[in-house]
Amino acid sequence: MQVLLANEYGFCFGVERAVEMVEEAVSAGDTVRALGPLIHNEQEMQRLAHEGVTTISDPIQIGRLETAVIRAHGVTPEVQKELEALAAKVVDATCPFVTRVQKLAARAAAEDRHVIVVGSPDHPEMIGVKGYAPNHAFIIKDETEVAGLPRLRNPLVVSQTTIKVKTFFDTAEAVRAKTDDNVQIINTICSATKDRQEAARALAGMVDAFYIIGGRHSSNSVKLLGVCKEQCEKSFLIETEEEINPADLDGVKTVGVTAGASTPNWLIDKIVKHLEAIGREQDAGLKP
Numbered sequence: 001m002q003v004l005l006a007n008e009y010g011f012c013f014g015v016e017r018a019v020e021m022v023e024e025a026v027s028a029g030d031t032v033r034a035l036g037p038l039i040h041n042e043q044e045m046q047r048l049a050h051e052g053v054t055t056i057s058d059p060i061q062i063g064r065l066e067t068a069v070i071r072a073h074g075v076t077p078e079v080q081k082e083l084e085a086l087a088a089k090v091v092d093a094t095c096p097f098v099t100r101v102q103k104l105a106a107r108a109a110a111e112d113r114h115v116i117v118v119g120s121p122d123h124p125e126m127i128g129v130k131g132y133a134p135n136h137a138f139i140i141k142d143e144t145e146v147a148g149l150p151r152l153r154n155p156l157v158v159s160q161t162t163i164k165v166k167t168f169f170d171t172a173e174a175v176r177a178k179t180d181d182n183v184q185i186i187n188t189i190c191s192a193t194k195d196r197q198e199a200a201r202a203l204a205g206m207v208d209a210f211y212i213i214g215g216r217h218s219s220n221s222v223k224l225l226g227v228c229k230e231q232c233e234k235s236f237l238i239e240t241e242e243e244i245n246p247a248d249l250d251g252v253k254t255v256g257v258t259a260g261a262s263t264p265n266w267l268i269d270k271i272v273k274h275l276e277a278i279g280r281e282q283d284a285g286l287k288p
């Protein structure tokens with residue numbers, strides 16, 4: 001049985017960078033506390049907890065001698081200031097792609113223009129971006145919400161980094177149709193999600209079974225499962241190797257593997273090795 005990895009999988013650039021920044025702070029001897037879960041992966045969170053990294057839900061919980069971490073989603077300028085006032089040190093792990101959206105929003109607001117951000121209003125990234133354009137930003141999910149917007153002043157239209165390209169452009173065009181003012185449209189979608197989905201789709205069409213490694217609450221992992229299922233009926237979303245049922249691999253010649261953007265490499269390696277061991281046992285004709 002052959003185990004094949006998709007061309008793009010696992011940690012995206014922003015998550016990898018955030019984890020590295022946290023590890024650096026831990027190595028420097030800091031007591032590290034992240035504002036909100038650093039990553040949507042239970043196993044990686046447990047590993048970080050063993051290194052002493054804990055999570056707080058409010059800046060007020062940070063101690064004077066502790067290091068606060070801003071995760072890849074970013075925060076509002078107010079929250080950042082609060083952390084800087086309370087913590088010994090702040091590690092800002094905001095993904096540079098998110099920082100770009102924050103800066104664009106801030107600049108447009110400073111010019112007294114409206115900012116339309118296409119995304120989920122409750123998402124932490126959106127809450128942070130909105131904070132950079134106070135009283136100027138509207139977060140809308142899609143084009144159906146454009147009619148409900150007030151009269152717009154030379155709006156800038158940007159996107160949450162992880163939404164679908166079609167949703168963004170359909171919404172941007174609806175904004176353009178709504179106003180006679182100048183509309184500036186800047187696509188700020190990050191390609192990490194799309195690249196992983198395209199690589200998974202390509203591989204899923206060539207294999208007999210597919211394992212997607214990721215948290216059940218990780219939306220990009222659940223989306224990867226949907227993409228793989230379209231091509232390969234035997235597709236499974238798993239968090240650990242214990243969830244693999246060797247019976248599912250009876251008669252399987254090729255297995256595809258991918259992983260969500262929050263799945264660490266050490267976990268992917270462990271699961272690939274486990275699959276290869278099942279394959280060797282099956283090839284040897286042993287009962288798995």
Ligand code: SF4
Nearest residue numbers: 012014095097161190
């Ligand atoms: S998905 Fe993209 S924008 Fe979000 S953290 Fe990863 S690299 Fe950054």
